[in-house]
Amino acid sequence: MKPCILVTGGHGFIGAWVLRELRRHDCRIVVLDLNPQLPAWARWPELTLADITVVPGELMTPTLLERTLEAHPISHVIHLIGLLTPACQQDPVRGAEVNVLGTLRLFELLRTRQSQLQGVSYASSYAVHGPTGGTRSHPETFYGVYKRTVEMLANQYWRHFGISSVGLRPYVVYGAGREVGISAGPSLAARAAALRQPYVCPFTGRVGLVFVEDVARAFVRCALATPQGAHTIDMPGEEVEVDELLDALEEIRPGSKQYLSASGPPLPATREEQPHLLNRLFADWQDTPWREGLRRTVNAWEVGSPKCEVRSPK
Numbered sequence: 001m002k003p004c005i006l007v008t009g010g011h012g013f014i015g016a017w018v019l020r021e022l023r024r025h026d027c028r029i030v031v032l033d034l035n036p037q038l039p040a041w042a043r044w045p046e047l048t049l050a051d052i053t054v055v056p057g058e059l060m061t062p063t064l065l066e067r068t069l070e071a072h073p074i075s076h077v078i079h080l081i082g083l084l085t086p087a088c089q090q091d092p093v094r095g096a097e098v099n100v101l102g103t104l105r106l107f108e109l110l111r112t113r114q115s116q117l118q119g120v121s122y123a124s125s126y127a128v129h130g131p132t133g134g135t136r137s138h139p140e141t142f143y144g145v146y147k148r149t150v151e152m153l154a155n156q157y158w159r160h161f162g163i164s165s166v167g168l169r170p171y172v173v174y175g176a177g178r179e180v181g182i183s184a185g186p187s188l189a190a191r192a193a194a195l196r197q198p199y200v201c202p203f204t205g206r207v208g209l210v211f212v213e214d215v216a217r218a219f220v221r222c223a224l225a226t227p228q229g230a231h232t233i234d235m236p237g238e239e240v241e242v243d244e245l246l247d248a249l250e251e252i253r254p255g256s257k258q259y260l261s262a263s264g265p266p267l268p269a270t271r272e273e274q275p276h277l278l279n280r281l282f283a284d285w286q287d288t289p290w291r292e293g294l295r296r297t298v299n300a301w302e303v304g305s306p307k308c309e310v311r312s313p314k
Contacts, residue, residue: 003118003224004028004073008059008106009080010052013177014123017216018078023051025220030072032065033081034058059102065109074113076223079106079122084181088142099146100153107157114163119226121219124151124167126208126236129272140268151232158230166222166281168215170235172267174293175212176300183207183267186245190294193249193256194301201242205266209245210237211293218278218285227281234275238290248291252298 005022009015010031022029032055053072057064059081068074081102088095103122110117127144128151139145150167157163178187185201186209192199215235222233242262250257279285288296 001073002026002028003075004030005076005078005223006030006032006068006072006074007078007080008032009082009123012080013175013179014173014212014215014219015080016177017175017212018080018219019052021213021216021220025224027076027224028072029053030055030068030074032057032059032068058098059105060097065106069109069113073116075116076119076226077106077110077117077121078219078223079103079120080219082123082147083143085127085141085143086181088146092142095142095146099143100149103150104153107153107163110163111157111161114161117163119223120154120163120165121222121226122150122154122165122167123219124148124169124232126169126171126234128169128232131268151230155230164226164228165230166226167230167232168218168222168235169232170210170215171208171237173210173212173215174297176297178212185242185262186294187297189246189249189260190297191301192259193253194298196253196256196259198259199261201246201260201262201264203264203267204242204262206239206241207267208237209240209290209293210235211288211290211296213293213296214287221282225282231281232276233278233281234272235278236272236275237287240290245294248294249298252295 005027007015007018007029010019011033019029029051030053034057055068059065082099083095125144125147127141128139128148130138131140139148154165154167172183174186178184182202185203189199189201246257246260246262249260
């Protein structure tokens with residue numbers, strides 16, 4: 001029987017790439033998402049409503065999760081739903097309801113269906129770490145606190161109920177389709193280079209770049225082959241100067257640098273001295289070099305729609 005994967009928050013940027021990766025693995029897909037807008041994956045011809053069951057709603061809606069788990073033979077879960085930093089800072093109570101209580105509700109329901117559950121991966125964030133040179137046990141934002149709390153909850157569900165999980169902490173995720181947030185700068189610069197449009201990246205300095213295809217592969221692999229235990233994995237990416245990134249875009253699309261520039265302070269520096277990397281779980285894991293990821297990102301952009309390169313599962 002094909003694995004049946006529940007993806008919470010599958011309508012967004014990372015969710016779209018996760019669904020594409022699941023489609024490559026020939027999985028049954030159930031998406032739970034509140035977003036009423038056209039999902040990002042609807043732009044791609046290889047993902048259709050015939051392949052994906054969509055359940056509209058949010059985690060805290062009474063009985064919605066129960067009905068979803070009863071209606072479908074869910075064997076694995078990829079949990080992506082969460083409010084991002086600006087929304088959590090603006091409304092900390094709502095941020096806690098969605099990011100913490102919503103995740104707690106999901107884990108509690110999974111506990112009642114352990115016999116059918118085979119693996120869980122979920123979205124944490126590099127925001128759980130403190131600033132470089134600071135007190136690393138204290139995140140700087142409500143969002144970081146909520147993600148750290150989710151990690152501790154996952155650990156408790158392993159300790160007391162034996163539910164294994166992997167939480168992934170990506171830094172700045174880039175790729176075709178990323179359009180929202182200040183850290184979308186590298187992705188939007190790649191789009192501008194592809195479309196010959198002016199763009200000013202809203203930050204300067206160094207940043208850790210993580211290719212979205214690697215993030216999607218990681219979520220899917222960690223869900224389909226979850227090791228025993230409650231694991232948290234850092235995805236710091238490769239440190240790149242913004243000016244170096246603009247130079248690379250010039251090499252990929254000669255003449256593009258006349259349209260591109262960067263301005264503003266660096267993003268807050270967050271680095272772990274001894275990160276827990278994915279090759280601790282999967283010895284054969286390899287990240288995509290950032291220049292190759294940037295090339296794929298530029299090549300993927302068409303006017304109004306990202307185009308995907310098709311690769312075979314490894």
